[in-house]
Each structure stands twice: as C-alpha cells, then as structure tokens.
Amino acid sequence: MKKSERIAGNVAGYVDDRTGAAKWLRKNLTKVFPDHWSFMLGEIVLYSFIILLLSGTFLTFWFDPSQRDVIYQGSYEPLKNIEMSASYASTLHISFDVRGGLLMRQIHHWAALIFMAGMIAHLMRVFFTGAFRKPREANWLIGVGLVTLGIVEGFLGYSLPDDLLSGTGIRIAEAIIQALPVVGSYLAFFAFGGAFPGHVFIPRIFTVHVLLLPGIFLALITIHLMLVWYQKHTQYPGPGRTEKNVVGYPLMPIYMAKAGGFFFIVFGVTALLGAVASINPIWLYGPYNPGQISAGSQPDFYMGWLDGLVRMAPPIETHAFGHTISWNILIPGLIIPGILFTLMALYPFIESWMTGDKNEHHLLDRPRNNPNRTAIGAMSLAFILVILINGGNDIIATHFALTINQIMWFTRIGVIVIPPITFVITKRICLSLQRADREKVLHGRETGRLVMLPHGEFIEVHEELTPAQKFTLTQHEQNRALEVPASDANGVLNPQGLKGKLRARFSQAHVEQIPAPTESEAKALEGGHH
C-alpha cells in the first residue's frame, strides 16, 4: 500500500469512528449529476456569491460607514479639501490609497452584477424547462426570495459610498417610503433618524448589507442546495434518461474538478473585468448633496426596470380630506412589482392548478413542448424589457438622437401592447417548432442535397433520424385538457361554477399542441410512398 493511500485510509477511519458516516459519504461522494451547459447558470450565481463575500470582507477593512462630516485630504486632487461624509472619503481612500483597493471595489461591483444576471438567467432556465414542477416548488419559492433580496442587497451596496449618484437613489427610495399611505412619513423619519438625509442611514444599511442580508442569503442558499442534493438534479430528455433515473457523472472526481475549476474560471473572469472595466467611478460624481444632481442618473440594471416603470407612470395623485395619495409612486413603485413577484412565486401552483398535473417531474421540458408556459415567460420578459428600455430613456435619447417624449410614449403604449403580441407570436413559434419536429421524425432531416431522378424529377434527399433522435423528439407527455363537468350526479349544471369554467379554459390553452408523431404513423408512411 502506498503511503498516501494509508494516510487517506486513516483519515477516513478517523472520521467514521466518530460519525459512522462511511456509508453516507461513499454514497454521496459518487452522487451523479447530469451534464448540461444550462446547469452551470446556478453555479455562476453560487460562485459570484462567494466572490462577493471575499471581496466584500476585504472592503470592510477600510470602509468607514459613517455620515459624519470630514474634509478630504487623500491623494485624489480634484476633491481635496472638500467636505464630505466619512463613507465617501473612505471609499475614495480605498480607490486611490489602498493598493488593490480599486481592483477589489470593481471586482465586488462586477460580481454583484454577475450575481444578479446569473440569478435571472438561472430563473429563466428553470422556468422555461419546467424544472419548478413538483417536487421542486419549494426551491422555486426560495429562488424567488433570493432574487428579491438580491435586488435589495445590490441597491444597498451601491448606496453605501454616499456619492452624488447613490445619494440620489436613496432620495428616491425615501420618497417611496414617504408615499406609503398613513404610515409613510413616520417610517421615513424612523428609517432616516429624522429628515432626509440625516446622519444615520448609511451606518444602518451597512449592517443590513454586510450582516443581515448575507446571513439570510447563506441560509437560503444552503437550503436551496440541500434540496437540489436530496431531490437529485433534473435532466434533459434523451435516450436512456427517464423519470426514474439520473444519467451523468459522479461528484468525485469529475464534478469536484469541473465545478471547482468553474469556480476559478468565474473568479478569474470577474477579476479580469475588475482589472480592465471601470465600474461606478464614484470620484467623478462628488459627495452627495440633495441640492445637486448629475444628468443621466442611472441605477444598476436590476433596478432599471423599476425606475423605468416609475418614469412612465401617469401623473396621478389623489388629494382629498387633507390627505395625499401618490398613485404615480405607489402603482409603479410598489403595487405592480408586488403583483409581478407574487405571480412569479405562485406560478408553479397556478400551472399545476390549470393542468391538474399532480405528478412528480424529473425530466425537463423542451420549451417548445409547452407553448403556453413558454409564451407566458416570453410575455413577462417582453414586459420587463419594455420598462427597462424606459429606465434608460435619457441615455437612449442622447445616443440615438430621439426625444425622451418619443421613447416615453413608445414604452407607455408598448408596455400594454407588446407583451400580448409576444405571447401570441411565441406560442405560434413553439407550435411551428413542434410541427418541424414532427416533420423531421416522419420524413427525415432535410439534407440540402438535390438529386435528379432518371425521369428528370429533382428531389431533396431526406435523411432518416437515428432512433435516439426520434425518441428525444417524441418522448414528451401530451396531456389532455381538463373538462368542465357538465352536471354532477344530482343534475346540478356545472357544479364548479365560473372557477371550473375558467380552469377548463386555461387548461385548454395550456395543452394546445401538435400531436407527437408515433411509431405506427411512421410505419404507415413507410408502407406508403417511401
């Protein structure tokens, strides 16, 4: 026995003597994970979270989360002798007088953008493939929670430097709090320790940003991953892949190397961005002053949609009985986002109600095979994209020589018109893709090779698919619509009432699809002209 093997054996023995975990460890070290590029999106999120923890810890060693006034004396000449908050001054100190400080600040900010973008991409993957279905609804809910908290965490993070741009963002957040009916001005005064901006907000959100929210993230991510582990990963359909198995590679050594390596790749790419791509150059904005502002004030992209919604809101306020309700803030700032996130969180339950599907699902859907869900997803994306465009209307206006008014009216109308159009078009595209699949299975793949027959007729050669390809294109379940019970046993007409009718209508829309070709159809065709 080699020395290294003996040591490994001793370590394993030591652990097992004290935990009895040998069997559990053996099973879990060889746990099988399926391979697909889209499964790496969630990994990117996890890794950028670790990068955020590491780079964020580095930044806290120098950052001074305080709004006490100081006179800047650092090495950045243009701001010398200017009065500013300690948090802005210490951010300048990190950027100019701590070696590698600017690099770490930029890595931290880029990692935050990658964290958010990764979550959104991962969420889209899970949505469009139906991975949220039973038994994974809980993980979907945790995911929606993580996205929501991620938006808050990112906003608090870029608010900490207390520069002119971020202070403007806080000003807007304060206006949203202040707009809440009845309790608004009280909550605002409690949050800010008095009139805006006060001297306590930055230290308070610092604690939330570095302790409270990261702690919640850590807990939620742990549960998220434990559930993935326990429930085993979903897999894409294909030959040999069923609802009853997982086909892939073992954790040890393949995924330890691949996932471990991928962590370093994500970190490397983030560090490269931090090295070459300037982000949030706070020294150009100056310290926050509520009487000043810079043109082209833009939040980070994951807040942009919210800002776009606020920008397009019609100017409506109610003034009655000595009170004011700002619909122009409440509707775009709280009500619509609240509805959006609630619908997103409830979607797995809504879909299972619509389809009546209560089965476990471990094989993913190809998005085309569930046209209604894919169309709902595309519609939601279209909505977000339109309002995101409006969030950047000032930048777009200057870059494309348009007026803000044109963009505003385009998006105000577009936000109502474009999503339903997207729904219809997406659904049609999905059905067309299903037809194309059917064609391919029954008539083979178009090769583009033209052949002239002896009697002069030109035909295109079609190549028959392999059995594996045919199976992959036809394996999906095709559910039938739920029927409205016309009358129950006692002769009562439609006992479920409007709810039942509605459910049947939704269910009908949801199952609309092209019948998957069957082997008998293929055989019948073979007997025919081929």
Added chain:
Amino acid sequence: MTNEISKFQDPGLPEHVHRKTDIDPKAADRAERQVAILFVLSAIFTVVAIYSYIFIPDDRFFFLPIMGDTNAHQLLLGIGMAFALLFIGLGLVHWAKMLMPDTEVIAERHEFRSPDEDRADFVSTVKVQAGAAGLGRRSLIKRTLGLALGISALTPLVMLRDLGPLPKKELEKTSWKTGTRLVTDPGDRPIRPEDLEVGAVAQVLPELAEGQERTLADIGKDAVLLIRLRPTEFQLDAQRLSWTHDGIIAFSKICSHMGCAVALYEQQTKHLLCPCHQSTFDVTRAAKVIFGPAARPLPQLAIMVDKDGYLVAQQPFTESVGPSYWERSS
C-alpha cells in the same frame, strides 16, 4: 390509449465512445503536460500580481486604446490575479475532460411519496403525541400560549421607536421666512437682481444667521432655483406674477415627484427637467407639469427686493416642498 403503445421506444444510452486519451497513452501524456502547463502559467501570473503590488508605483498611468489612461499598478495586479485564477480553473476542467473517466453513470431515482402505511403511521403518531400533550383538550393553554407568543413580538417592534423622531410638521417647514435673503450656492453671497442676466439660472439657499450651520437636510428642503426671463414671457395670474421680481422667478429645486434636484434648465423652451424621471416643468406657467410622472408643479417662492437692493423672500413657501406624503393637505 393507442398513442402510448406505439410511441417511439427508448433505445437506451448510446454506446460509450472512447476518447483519444483513453486509448492512446501518448495522447494521455500530452493532456497531462497541457494541464501541468496551465497550472504553471497560473503560478507565473501570481508572481506577476505580487510583483506589481510591490514594485509598480500606484501613481503611474499609461495610455491604452479603448481604455484610455490606465493605472499600471491596478491593471497588472488585476490581470495577474485574474489569469492566475483562470488558469487554475482551465487546468482543472481540462484535467476532468481529458483524463478523468467519462463513462456516464446511471443512478436510480425513487418516488418521494412514502408507502401509505408509513404515512398513516406518521399521521397517527402526530395525533397520539399531540393528544398526550393535551393540545386538543386544553384549549385554555392553547389560546393563552397563542396570545403570549403573538403579543411578545410587540416588544421588539416597540423598541424600534427610537430609530427616529416623529415627523410632526417637519415636512412642511423650510428655513425660508419673510425677508430671508437669497444667497448663492456655493458662496453664500446675497444676490441683487442685476447679478442675473435674462436667461440665467442660479441655485440659491436661504441666508444663514450668525453662527448657524447648514445641514444636508436643510439643503434638501431649502434649495431654490432662480431663473430670469423677460417679464413679458410669463403667463401667470396676478398673484403668481406678484411673486416674481422684474422677470426673476424662484422655484423649489426639490422635485415634487420623488425629491431629486430639478437641475436641467432648457433656455430655449424655458423648461425645467428632472434628470431622475424626466418630469418637465414649464417655467413661464409657474412650473406647471407638462410631461412625466410628477403630479404637482414645483412650489414657487415669492420674492422681492429689500431696502438694500438684495433679493429676499416675501414669505415662507405656501406649501410643502418635495415629494408627497399622506399628511400633505394640498
């Protein structure tokens, strides 16, 4: 259903295809060397990073296309760190793809649902244990426990009270009083009408009394924008016109929508634009909202000239400045 029966059959996992590194020892050795080279490259870049940290001064800039003036210290430190990490990652992945076994493994999955008797057993256990505690029978305990738990959450909530003072009339008040001089920001110099040419804009604040300090919270409510037009360009009613002085009109600079500084003035159109959400106000018509989400005009400050010829406020603002809130009465 006939459809089910005649579905295309699952042909099963395709036969495993061996990689070149599985059958050719030379190819495997080559892959091993490639992985090793990647790891060595990583180590070299770590040296680059540490060298840059120690030896490149952090005030040296050089020009790079696209990036412009670039700090050599920051760039090389970052690139060293980035590639050191990247090459470790690439090496690990290359190792896994080339040399580790790539035979697909099948693991069985089991339905999560427990057998019916286990479920029934669980439910009955819960019932028995709950019954042992008397939860069902002793409703007095249940209710009082619920009360105690529910009400105990109030203490921490109440203890948040000292986060800040009550708003009282704070949001209605600004530092502007009858006769308060308008002073420049920055500079704190009083202004005479002749200091402003037609078409000019100035940001002003109320003059501070001796020994008084100006806080950011003050600026957040007091900031005023002074604009001078030709008196004939105004389309104001008699009262609002009397609040101007010789073509000079004053508005709160704090947006009536969400409180950003309304700082963009278009001289040609005489529009004020808020850069946050593009609310647009017409200066000639008392800052009437002509576009965007703001629902109210910017509050106008009545101004006049005092006996020394300086601009002063005729009276405090007649309405609250800044964004709306529940208690706002107009």
